[in-house]
Amino acid sequence: MDVTLLGTGAPQGLPRPDCPCAACATAVGAEARAATALLIDGALLIDLTPGPAFAAARAGQSLAGVRQVLLSHPHDGPAMEVPAGLPTPGRVADGRELALLDGHRVRALAVDIPGTGYDISGADGERLLYLPPGAAPAGLALNGAHEPAGGPGPYDMVLLDVLERPDALARLRATGAVDAATDVIAVHLDHAVPPGPELHRRLAAVGARAVPDGSSLVVGEYHAVPDLPRRTLVLGGARSGKSAEAERRLAAFPDVVYVATGGTREGDAEWAERISLHRERRPNSWRTVETCDLVPLLEAGDVPATDAGDAESGGDAGTGRAAEVSPLLIDCLALWLTHVMDEVGAWDDAAWEAGGRRALRERTDALVAAVRATHRPVVAVSNEVGSGVVPATAAGRRFRDELGRLNAAFGAECEQLLLVVAGQALALRG
DSSP states (O other), X not given: OEEEEEEOBOTTOBSOTTOOSHHHHXXXXXXXXXXXXXXXXXXXXXXXXXXXXXXXXXXXOOSTTOOEEEOXXXXXXXXXXXXXXXXXXXXXXXXXXXXOTXXXXXXXEEBSSSSEEEEEEOTTSOEEEEOOTTOOBXXXXXXXXXXXXXXXXOOSEEEEOTTTOHHHHHHHHHHTSSOTTSEEEEOSBOTTSOTTHHHHHHXXXXXXXXXXXXXXXXXXXXXXXXOOOSEEEEEEOTTSSHHHHHHHHHTTSSSOEEEEOSOOOTTOHHHHHHHHHHHHHSOTTOEEEEOXXXXXXXXXXXXXXXXXXXXXXXOOTTOOOBGGGSOEEEEOHHHHHHHHHHHHTTTSHHHIIIIIHHHHHHHHHHHHHHHHHOOSOEEEEEEOOTTSOOOSSHHHHHHHHHHHHHHHHHHHTOSEEEEEETTEEEEEEO
């Protein structure tokens, strides 16, 4: 199947009319996007962009051969134009299947907002999935031997709202409907993310890509997507956005285990508020482990039975899921180091010289060795404190120095290293 994207933007397009934001102001050239619409083999049109005939002509296509026009969502963008000669647009009831004369088969899939997803098969068996803006599949489950609902095996191509609904991609991955060979195309792009390099960086981090309006793609054709790093360290200062960046990198993957190293602090209302905000940001499907015992998590084949966060996150305590298929998000290494320095007596000068230094080095070496050997994806967060004010106390300077050493050693074992400044992620490696 050949798919031409007549538009790749949100229903209101990008830039939005009369919007003064920075993203809209810089959405020019290839980064300007009309409402998403797909032309499949010149015969099937999914959704409509303003001026569809002109959009098709710009892409070197014609709408003369279109035999079916399907809509996926209630229209809330610019006035919809239906060129003369096109069939009347319509929606397909959930679960219903259409067999078109040219060999395409279209099955309507339920989504979790008003709208319809479409599972489309070509005459040669290629399969693509298209979801409307802001939608995730509803009730997607495995049928038999790892066959996703809608047909056997993973889709060759999936087009969905990756940035607004990364959980939709996570659901598809969890059921086997998307695998490493699936071409994941981000559509319905809006002004929530600045266009240009930042857009493409965020998409590459979750195994997806964006293409300009007018692009023609071949379903099932190999397309190189950057390899997802197994290990990533995200550094940043206070309130820099480092935790949000780390969470964003795993939001499109299933079965994430969130490792919270901070624990609870009796009577500290401000700390409790911080923890609450972090929990609210996480997808409900994530499981939380509150521990500083990181080495077993990196080495073990199963999530520990002490998965205390399952009750809060809706996870599956005690199910024995293999750890190698569950990515770890560790937040953060600075709190882990604080805990370990407490345990080895590193804050007291005499204890430090009497064995605390050696004990801390053994603990950090063990952690770094476990990261080096782990087979599970890991995203870790840590504070970058070496650029600030020199601490006034010996203990403070000791912590600063040891965290710098830990960050350097941990980062040396990671394929990707990021520094977050003012909410912007700068790639130091990878």
